[in-house]
Amino acid sequence: MTQPRFARFAIALPLYRVFEYSLDSEDPAPVGTRYRLPFTSGTRTGVLLGASDASDFDPARIRQVVERIDEQAVLDGHMLELSRWMADYYLQPPGEVVFQCLPGYLRGARPHHSTRVKCWKLKLPDPGAIEGLRLRSPRQYEICIALQRHRRGLTALQLRQINPKWHPVVRALEARDMLFWEWVEGGIGHLPAVDLPELSAGQSALLAEMEPRLGSFAVHLIDGITGSGKTEIYLRLIRDRFAAGQQVIYLVPEIGLTNQLIERVRLRFGDCFAISHSGLTELQRYRAWDRFRRGEVGIMLGTRSSLFSQCDNLGLIIIDEEHDHSYRQEDGIRYHARDVAIKRAQMLDIPIVLGSATPSLESINNCARETYHRYRLDHRPTRFAPPRLELVDIRNSQVEFGCGTRVFARIERHLACAGQVLVYLNRRGYAPVVMCHECGWQALCRHCDMRLTLHQSAHSLLCHHCGFSQVVPESCPECCNGEVRHYGIGTEQLEQGLVQRYPDTPVLRIDRDVAGSRAALGERLRQLESGEPCILIGTQMIAKGHDYPAITLSVILDADQALFSSSYRASERLAQTLFQVSGRAGRGDRAGEAVVQTRFPEHPLMQALLRKSYRDIAQELLQERRSFGFPPYARVVMFRADAIELKEALEKLDEIRELLAVTRRFEELTCVGPMPALMTRRIGRYRAQLCLISQDYQVLRSVLSQSMPAIEQLASTSRTSWAIDVDAYDL
Numbered sequence: 073m074t075q076p077r078f079a080r081f082a083i084a085l086p087l088y089r090v091f092e093y094s095l096d097s098e099d100p101a102p103v104g105t106r107y108r109l110p111f112t113s114g115t116r117t118g119v120l121l122g123a124s125d126a127s128d129f130d131p132a133r134i135r136q137v138v139e140r141i142d143e144q145a146v147l148d149g150h151m152l153e154l155s156r157w158m159a160d161y162y163l164q165p166p167g168e169v170v171f172q173c174l175p176g177y178l179r180g181a182r183p184h185h186s187t188r189v190k191c192w193k194l195k196l197p198d199p200g201a202i203e204g205l206r207l208r209s210p211r212q213y214e215i216c217i218a219l220q221r222h223r224r225g226l227t228a229l230q231l232r233q234i235n236p237k238w239h240p241v242v243r244a245l246e247a248r249d250m251l252f253w254e255w256v257e258g259g260i261g262h263l264p265a266v267d268l269p270e271l272s273a274g275q276s277a278l279l280a281e282m283e284p285r286l287g288s289f290a291v292h293l294i295d296g297i298t299g300s301g302k303t304e305i306y307l308r309l310i311r312d313r314f315a316a317g318q319q320v321i322y323l324v325p326e327i328g329l330t331n332q333l334i335e336r337v338r339l340r341f342g343d344c345f346a347i348s349h350s351g352l353t354e355l356q357r358y359r360a361w362d363r364f365r366r367g368e369v370g371i372m373l374g375t376r377s378s379l380f381s382q383c384d385n386l387g388l389i390i391i392d393e394e395h396d397h398s399y400r401q402e403d404g405i406r407y408h409a410r411d412v413a414i415k416r417a418q419m420l421d422i423p424i425v426l427g428s429a430t431p432s433l434e435s436i437n438n439c440a441r442e443t444y445h446r447y448r449l450d451h452r453p454t455r456f457a458p459p460r461l462e463l464v465d466i467r468n469s470q471v472e473f474g475c476g477t478r479v480f481a482r483i484e485r486h487l488a489c490a491g492q493v494l495v496y497l498n499r500r501g502y503a504p505v506v507m508c509h510e511c512g513w514q515a516l517c518r519h520c521d522m523r524l525t526l527h528q529s530a531h532s533l534l535c536h537h538c539g540f541s542q543v544v545p546e547s548c549p550e551c552c553n554g555e556v557r558h559y560g561i562g563t564e565q566l567e568q569g570l571v572q573r574y575p576d577t578p579v580l581r582i583d584r585d586v587a588g589s590r591a592a593l594g595e596r597l598r599q600l601e602s603g604e605p606c607i608l609i610g611t612q613m614i615a616k617g618h619d620y621p622a623i624t625l626s627v628i629l630d631a632d633q634a635l636f637s638s639s640y641r642a643s644e645r646l647a648q649t650l651f652q653v654s655g656r657a658g659r660g661d662r663a664g665e666a667v668v669q670t671r672f673p674e675h676p677l678m679q680a681l682l683r684k685s686y687r688d689i690a691q692e693l694l695q696e697r698r699s700f701g702f703p704p705y706a707r708v709v710m711f712r713a714d715a716i717e718l719k720e721a722l723e724k725l726d727e728i729r730e731l732l733a734v735t736r737r738f739e740e741l742t743c744v745g746p747m748p749a750l751m752t753r754r755i756g757r758y759r760a761q762l763c764l765i766s767q768d769y770q771v772l773r774s775v776l777s778q779s780m781p782a783i784e785q786l787a788s789t790s791r792t793s794w795a796i797d798v799d800a801y802d803l
């Protein structure tokens with residue numbers, strides 16, 4: 073048989089093709105191996121997709137690879153198959169998708185060498201020698217006993233759990249010639265022995281119903297109110313997979329308060345898990361990826377891109393807060409981690425568990441269509457049900473730094489009863505509007521269609537989209553003599569006001585401006601954990617995922633904006649946020665309260681939030697979506713273009729529209745645009761969009777599969793670039 077000589081490679085370029093090279097050796101590497109490839113005048117990293125002994129191209133013009141980078145493949149066959157599916161479904165350039173599946177650390181040419189770990193083992197399991205240590209050296213005895221139980225040995229991490237000062241003890245035992253160490257490539261670690269809490273009736277019933285269905289692919293949605301014990305269910309499911317020798321991917325949204333969850337997982341699973349999120353360096357994330365891949369840990373706990381963790385025996389994927397927007401990647405390769413995870417589970421024929429107190433309308437609709445199994449948890453295992461929302465009308469109230477008098481009264485009552493108070497305001501900075509009192513000049517970003525936000529502590533005006541900043545002008549730059557004033561309230565100003573008003577109460581602000589500093593964040597979280605009265609102020613970051621039992625009051629300021637948003641998803645998101653934020657209160661042994669401050673108490677959505685459950689509201693919103701023909705009853709594919717000038721962006725989309733319009737069935741779908749995007753100028757570029765909507769997915773697919781070969785030829789340049797967004801989140 074002839075050896076393969078030609079090979080196809082994925083390269084991270086925004087082009088809809090793979091690249092062919094000839095191999096230098098007779099020895100074919102496995103697919104998923106990285107190579108250094110000649111490319112124009114330099115080199116690029118490519119991932120081997122396949123090899124054959126013939127080529128469609130002129131063999132004389134095919135260049136030879138420079139060198140092989142990896143000994144072993146960095147992507148397994150399943151991952152390559154998943155990336156093919158993603159490229160096809162999301163209509164993304166295949167090379168970029170393949171690189172998306174790799175940890176950032178390996179996207180270039182850095183070498184991949186599995187980190188081995190030292191593992192200590194008992195040399196002679198002579199009971200006499202060990203017994204002799206019992207009285208003479210109890211610390212050495214303790215470690216010997218542990219090693220006797222774990223014949224496969226213990227790593228430094230595991231030894232530290234037995235004794236934080238393990239090192240001198242182990243050295244002494246080595247000196248006694250009772251221990252030795254060797255390099256190991258991993259193996260699932262040891263679970264600590266813990267007493268599991270007794271399950272509530274609801275939790276037991278749920279598990280009993282789910283368990284018989286866990287043998288193969290199925291989507292399970294746990295629709296359980298806030299604090300109903302969903303996390304406890306996930307931890308039980310993980311434990312069972314462990315017992316069966318399988319590994320688990322556990323995805324959580326990108327949030328600031330994951331520390332608590334990490335601690336909870338650590339208590340249950342010791343060091344048998346790896347963590348990956350955007351707060352870690354590329355190297356740390358790569359190490360986590362590698363430990364999971366080698367089977368050294370059984371759980372990958374992480375945010376969106378942790379979905380692309382590989383291992384030999386994945387048994388379950390869990391997606392907590394499945395409705396969360398952070399699962400959708402909005403730049404670069406556009407995909408929804410929940411939807412890709414479902415596909416991955418289907419390919420591997422394993423179960424996937426989604427959980428939320430406020431499931432997405434997509435998932436609720438999928439339950440109604442009976443493609444998902446739905447489970448309800450309607451009670452908290454703790455004493456009190458989640459608080460009902462109350463509206464506080466501030467139309468005729470005196471307002472100070474965004475809070476009306478009734479809100480102050482409520483805060484004071486809870487502080488007096490030693491409760492913790494959470495105040496949600498989804499706007500960081502000091503004030504969102506800065507303008508001239510005389511001529512009406514406004515501080516706008518030079519690069520975006522956005523107002524600049526005043527950040528007082530940084531003495532600057534900052535754009536939240538592109539990071540542009542400038543100093544605060546003393547007088548109006550337009551009319552030169554007007555006074556520059558600020559309007560509206562951000563978290564920074566709210567913090568300042570509350571500190572002044574409640575000088576004896578700690579006021580903790582958590583938003584992106586403080587989350588960058590780990591020390592500051594840790595300090596604030598410790599205060600919350602202490603259970604002492606305090607006021608927690610924050611944005612999205614404090615809205616979800618945490619469980620602090622001393623919080624008894626949730627206050628939601630400024631929910632009104634969402635009532636008048638142009639986004640068709642605004643109502644869904646508002647309902648989710650309000651139920652999530654209110655659900656942070658009353659988790660301990662005191663009942664909680666939740667108030668929403670509004671100027672529009674009669675607005676139908678406000679009234680609905682007041683009187684109805686999330687489930688009922690979701691049903692109504694689904695009815696509305698159906699009657700308007702919006703997702704999930706329709707599918708949306710968005711073409712986006714951005715350019716130095718708006719005209720160029722619109723022209724690019726005109727070209728695309730022409731290519732679409734000549735296809736069969738184009739008439740059957742709705743095509744809107746090209747038109748300027750809602751925020752037309754962003755980071756110095758003008759943006760436009762062209763939207764395809766259809767109730768029938770097959771129509772969309774048919775139009776796209778006919779036109780894509782031509783559309784793919786339209787090159788993106790630095791002047792004008794374009795991208796496709798399948799299942800676009802917003803219109």
Ligand code: ADP
Pocket residue numbers: 269270271272275296297298299300301302303304305453454619659
């Ligand atoms: P969710 O994930 O639904 O918000 P959690 O699993 O975080 O809920 O549970 C909320 C609180 O109830 C946590 O403090 C948790 O420790 C506690 N809890 C969960 N299940 C039980 C149980 N079966 N018995 C006692 N407490 C429980």
Ligand code: ZN
Pocket residue numbers: 508509510511512513548549550551552553554555
């Ligand atoms: Zn002015």
Ligand code: ZN
Pocket residue numbers: 517518519520522535536537538539540755
């Ligand atoms: Zn900007």
